Amino acid sequence: MRKIPLPSIERLSNIYGLLRKLEKSGIKTVSSAQIGKNINATNATVRKDISYLSMPSVAGRDYNVAKLKKYIGQDLKFFKQRKACIIGLGRIGTAILAYEGFKDEGFEIAAGFDVSLNKIEMIISQVSLHLIHELESIIRSREIEIGIICTPPEAAQDTANKLLKANIKGIINCTTAMVSVPEEVIIRNIDYTGYLRIVSALISQRK
Amino acid sequence: MRKIPLPSIERLSNIYGLLRKLEKSGIKTVSSAQIGKNINATNATVRKDISYLSMPSVAGRDYNVAKLKKYIGQDLKFFKQRKACIIGLGRIGTAILAYEGFKDEGFEIAAGFDVSLNKIEMIISQVSLHLIHELESIIRSREIEIGIICTPPEAAQDTANKLLKANIKGIINCTTAMVSVPEEVIIRNIDYTGYLRIVSALISQRK
DNA sequence: GATTGTGAAGAACTTCACAGCC
DNA sequence: GGCTGTGAAGTTCTTCACAATC
Numbered sequence: 001m002r003k004i005p006l007p008s009i010e011r012l013s014n015i016y017g018l019l020r021k022l023e024k025s026g027i028k029t030v031s032s033a034q035i036g037k038n039i040n041a042t043n044a045t046v047r048k049d050i051s052y053l054s055m056p057s058v059a060g061r062d063y064n065v066a067k068l069k070k071y072i073g074q075d076l077k078f079f080k081q082r083k084a085c086i087i088g089l090g091r092i093g094t095a096i097l098a099y100e101g102f103k104d105e106g107f108e109i110a111a112g113f114d115v116s117l118n119k120i121e122m123i124i125s126q127v128s129l130h131l132i133h134e135l136e137s138i139i140r141s142r143e144i145e146i147g148i149i150c151t152p153p154e155a156a157q158d159t160a161n162k163l164l165k166a167n168i169k170g171i172i173n174c175t176t177a178m179v180s181v182p183e184e185v186i187i188r189n190i191d192y193t194g195y196l197r198i199v200s201a202l203i204s205q206r207k
Numbered sequence: 208m209r210k211i212p213l214p215s216i217e218r219l220s221n222i223y224g225l226l227r228k229l230e231k232s233g234i235k236t237v238s239s240a241q242i243g244k245n246i247n248a249t250n251a252t253v254r255k256d257i258s259y260l261s262m263p264s265v266a267g268r269d270y271n272v273a274k275l276k277k278y279i280g281q282d283l284k285f286f287k288q289r290k291a292c293i294i295g296l297g298r299i300g301t302a303i304l305a306y307e308g309f310k311d312e313g314f315e316i317a318a319g320f321d322v323s324l325n326k327i328e329m330i331i332s333q334v335s336l337h338l339i340h341e342l343e344s345i346i347r348s349r350e351i352e353i354g355i356i357c358t359p360p361e362a363a364q365d366t367a368n369k370l371l372k373a374n375i376k377g378i379i380n381c382t383t384a385m386v387s388v389p390e391e392v393i394i395r396n397i398d399y400t401g402y403l404r405i406v407s408a409l410i411s412q413r414k
Numbered sequence: 415g416a417t418t419g420t421g422a423a424g425a426a427c428t429t430c431a432c433a434g435c436c
Numbered sequence: 437g438g439c440t441g442t443g444a445a446g447t448t449c450t451t452c453a454c455a456a457t458c
Contacts, residue, residue, distance in 0.1 A: 005427060009412065013404040018385055031439070038385045040394065043440095044429050051441060059440040060435030076404075077411035084403065091302040096399060098298060101383065107403050146406055148399075170406035172399070176308065178225055178245045186409045187247065188402050192303060192355075192379070195395050196291065196314050197220040197283075199353055199377035202393040204284035205216065212449060238417070250418095251451050258419060266418040267457030 004075075008049040012072050014039045015049070019069040020105075029062035083110040083144040084172075086127075087135070087159050088151030089119050092174055096148060097125050110142050115155075132162070139166035146170040153177035211282075215256040219279050221246045222256070226276040227312075236269035290317040290351040291379075293334075294342070294366050295358030296326050299381055303355060304332050317349050322362075339369070346373035353377040360384035 004012070018038050022030060032046040039046070050063070055071035073079050084102075086093050089112055097112055112129040114120055120129040130138060138144070147163040149156055149171060156177035163171060170186040173179045176194070181187050211219070225245050229237060239250040239257070246253075257270070262278035280286050291309075293300050296319055304319055319336040321327055327336040337345060345351070354370040356363055356378060363384035370378060377393040380386045383401070388394050 004412070006409075007427065009408050010405050013401060013408055014385060016404065017383065017398075017401060021384070033439090037387050040385075040387060042429070044431095045427090047440065048428075048442080057441060058435085059433095061439060063440085076408040078404065078407065080407075080411075082403075082407050082410075091305060092299075095298040095302050099399070101400060102403065105400050105404070107400070107407075145410060146403065169410045172402050172406060176224065177228070178221060178247075180244050180247060186406050188406055190397055190399070190402060191224075192306070192397070193308060193312050193314070194221060194224060195379050195397060196289075196309070196353065197223065197285065197312070198217050199379060199393050199395055200285065200287075200289050200314075201216050201220055201283040202213075203289075203352060203376045204287075205211070214449065240417090249451070251453095252449090254418065255420080255450075264419060265457080266455095268417060270418085 004052040008052055009076065011039055011041055011045070011049050012053075012076060015046070016069060016072045016076070016078060019065050019072070022065050023069060028065055030065055030068075031062045035063075078106055081106050081108060082146060083108050083142060084146035084148055085109065085111040085113065085135075085139065085144045086148045086150055087113045087132070087163075088149065088155070088175075089114040089116075089123055089129070090150060090152075093148075093150035094123060094125075096150065096174075097123070097127055107146075110144050111138050113138075132159075135162050136166040139163070139168065144168070146172065148172045148174060149179070150174045211259040215259055216283065218246055218248055218252070218256050219260075219283060222253070223276060223279045223283070223285060226272050226279070229272050230276060235272055237272055237275075238269045242270075285313055288313050288315060289353060290315050290349060291353035291355055292316065292318040292320065292342075292346065292351045293355045293357055294320045294339070294370070295356065295362070295382075296321040296323075296330055296336070297357060297359075300355075300357035301330060301332075303357065303381075304330070304334055314353075317351050318345050320345075339366075342369050343373040346370070346375065351375070353379065355379045355381060356386070357381045 032043040036043045036046045053071045147168045153175040156175040160179045174190045239253040243250045243253045260278045354375045360382040363382040367386045381397045
């Protein structure tokens with residue numbers, strides 16, 4: 001298996017999500033064109049993406065949903081359960097905390113952190129909640145790989161630094177602040193304002 | 208001004224967000240390297256991005272924060288106030304509804320929609336809330352350009368179709384479902400599970 | 415010395431186009 | 437006929453490298 005281009009990894013991740021849904025609704029086969037329509041890509045792009053996988057080829061007919069899902073899962077290591085934690089238990093943090101769907105997808109929210117003892121005591125959750133100063137030791141002891149930052153924007157970089165110290169492998173930054181990390185740490189930003197800006201800019205360009 | 212590449216538009220949007228923060232903290236100038244560090248890009252990329260703007264060039268010294276911000280805002284049309292609406296008033300929908308920061312960024316949440324009359328009556332918000340069947344008429348009459356889908360995933364495509372019928376220009380899809388739209392409509396997905404997957408896949412590739 | 419600006423080179427990604435398969 | 441698989445072509449994006457500026 002050669003190195004998969006980054007955009008292909010992102011699309012394959014999306015295709016994987018699509019295949020899960022198709023499987024649940026009992027659909028057995030799917031074409032590159034159908035996949036493309038769902039993930040907003042061309043059929044050629046989809047086929048190329050799939051060609052990076054180690055899946056043995058059966059040209060000429062639609063993809064077998066279960067098989068394709070298996071190979072994406074295998075090559076992108078989705079079968080390995082990963083642990084994440086949430087830092088900052090405001091509205092967004094608690095919304096993510098309450099979401100039940102992660103487990104089913106192979107992710108476990110293994111801890112939540114906040115600076116406020118009050119919040120930690122008040123919030124009802126299956127997830128164990130802790131004060132921020134316990135962050136490093138808990139991440140290390142529970143082998144948490146991904147940190148989801150939901151703090152106020154002012155605290156974002158500081159939180160990221162704490163995560164880096166605990167040797168985190170990936171960060172999802174849900175604040176409006178930009179956070180900088182060393183090149184080897186994976187980071188994605190989920191910033192509603194940022195998305196509104198990008199959509200707005202693209203709307204302008206269209207005309 | 209020539210056509211700006213899409214990745215450049217995304218980065219310029221982020222740079223704009225950064226400049227806003229720098230301006231607020233009283234910082235007057237910034238270098239391409241500093242910007243790059245904040246948005247996770249190289250200095251060359253940052254300079255290239257900026258070169259697409261209509262800003263007159265002053266080689267040799269750091270960028271003037273206010274001036275750069277002005278030109279990005281002008282060229283990407285951030286000064287035009289845009290209206291958005293939220294469809295689906297669950298946890299995420301109401302969290303976005305409650306967020307105060309959009310107005311300050313030139314975005315107005317001009318309406319919220321849900322299928323449940325109970326929710327519409329119970330939720331306390333400055334934003335006017337309506338039943339879903341009013342979607343099209345309100346989008347048209349209030350000139351809403353962007354729809355933020357926060358419904359359960361099963362309802363996502365259906366909601367998108369309704370938005371398309373109302374001639375929406377951009378969609379931010381916050382469900383785990385993939386939504387397909389015609390090419391001329393801008394769409395971005397904010398899917399926590401999807402981001403976890405992508406981060407997870409990239410962590411695997413790193414090793 | 416440190417910075418920007420930018421044509422040109424290079425790298426990465428997408429699409430084409432058609433052989434091969436069902 | 438409609439599908440996949442893929443080398444090759446084409447396109448887009450990023451980085452280099454260095455002149456110009458402060």
